[in-house]
Amino acid sequence: MSHEYYRRGRNWFTAIGVLFCVMGxxxxxxxxxxxxxxxxxxFLVNAExxxxxxxxxxxxxxxxxxxxxxxxxxQKR
Structure with a gap:
């Protein structure tokens, strides 16, 4: 893994975001x-x-x- 990218490929924020978008x-x-x-x-515009x-x-x-x-x-120094 390159030192230029911080945790590239292990981003769980993006994975959870994609999961929520797919389910919705x-x-x-x-x-x-x-x-x-x-x-x-x-249903989108009613009050319920x-x-x-x-x-x-x-x-x-x-x-x-x-x-x-x-x-x-x-990156932390």
């Missing part, structure tokens, strides 16, 4: 295929706590974890 994406795609776009949009809102939250958290994983690390 699967649920949203499943709901879109079963119910259709208009029905899922109604629904599965679609959790999936969007999972996608947001996954993207946040991926960004956190790609931040620049300072």
């Amino acid at each position: 994406g699967i649920v949203l795609i499943q709901q879109l295929l079963i119910w259709g776009i208009e029905f899922v949009e109604e 706590f629904t599965n679609e809102k959790v999936s969007v939250g999972m996608l947001g958290f996954g993207i946040f974890m991926i960004v956190l994983g790609f931040r620049k690390h300072e």
Whole structure:
């Protein structure tokens, strides 16, 4: 491993972020295929706590974890 890259290939933030994005994406795609776009949009904008809102939250958290994983690390001296 090169000294220029800090823990390259062992970044668990990015791995967890990708996992959350995949899980949230699967649920949203499943709901879109079963119910259709208009029905899922109604669930996204109503006042109730629904599965679609959790999936969007999972996608947001996954993207946040991926960004956190790609931040620049300072090496300890």
